Amino acid sequence: MSFTISNDGFNLSDLRSIWQAPVQIDVDDHMLQGVIRSRQIIEKVAASDDTVYGVNTGFGLLANVKIAKEELDTLQRNLVISHATGVGKPIDTDTTRLIMALKAMSLSQGVSGIHPNTLQLLLDMINHEIYPIILEKGSVGASGDLSPLAHLSAVMIGKFHG
Numbered sequence: 347m348s349f350t351i352s353n354d355g356f357n358l359s360d361l362r363s364i365w366q367a368p369v370q371i372d373v374d375d376h377m378l379q380g381v382i383r384s385r386q387i388i389e390k391v392a393a394s395d396d397t398v399y400g401v402n403t404g405f406g407l408l409a410n411v412k413i414a415k416e417e418l419d420t421l422q423r424n425l426v427i428s429h430a431t432g433v434g435k436p437i438d439t440d441t442t443r444l445i446m447a448l449k450a451m452s453l454s455q456g457v458s459g460i461h462p463n464t465l466q467l468l469l470d471m472i473n474h475e476i477y478p479i480i481l482e483k484g485s486v487g488a489s490g491d492l493s494p495l496a497h498l499s500a501v502m503i504g505k506f507h508g
Contacts, residue, residue, distance in 0.1 A: 349447075350374050351454045356447070365444040370473050373454045373465065380456020381465055388459035392418060401459075427505055429496035432481030437494070442477045445494060467502055478502075 347363050348370040349356065356364070363369065373381075391398050397412050404411040405425065413421050437445070450468050453460050471477070478501035484493025500506065 348372075351377055351451050353377070355451055361444065361447075364447045365440050368443070368475050369447070371447060371450060371469055373450070373469065377454045377456065378462060378465075381454060381458075381460060381462050382456075384456045384459050385461050423503055423505075426496050426499045426503060429492045430500045430505075432484035432493045432497055434481050434483040437480045437482050439477050442480050443472060445480065445491075446472050446477070446498065449495065449498070464502065471502070476501075 347367065349360055349364070349372075351371065351373045353376070364371075388401060391401050392415065397403060399405075399409055402413050402415070402418060402421075403409055404413065404421075436442075446468060450465065450472065452458075453465050453468070478498050480494045480497045484497075
């Protein structure tokens with residue numbers, strides 16, 4: 347079964363189908379253009395001398411500490427690894443696929459600043475049935491999914507956690 351992420355997102359029937367069996371997912375051009383525009387804003391901020399929380403600062407108590415441009419990649423990589431703290435049994439493959447599809451839909455909204463290549467990697471993983479090990483228990487933050495998404499992202503940056 348194939349799905350294209352558009353402004354309409356996924357309906358309940360789509361989500362059930364994604365959960366029940368492997369699928370192919372892509373993003374329509376309109377959504378992709380929004381992702382590209384959002385990324386351009388982040389790249390402009392990162393190249394400037396402006397200080398923007400979550401882009402070029404520390405986090406939490408270090409929110410006022412500006413990170414040097416040459417350390418931004420390390421900052422982001424360390425953030426992912428530091429949150430990959432899940433424990434317990436792995437989530438089943440079907441639920442993992444659904445988590446990945448929902449994250450792809452969310453990132454396709456064009457408001458996260460994600461690089462289009464990162465979104466494409468996530469879609470390629472879904473489309474080739476490459477499912478990371480996401481553990482069933484972990485810390486959560488305001489978004490409610492820090493640990494599970496860190497395990498997903500760790501695989502995407504070449505740091506296997508599971």
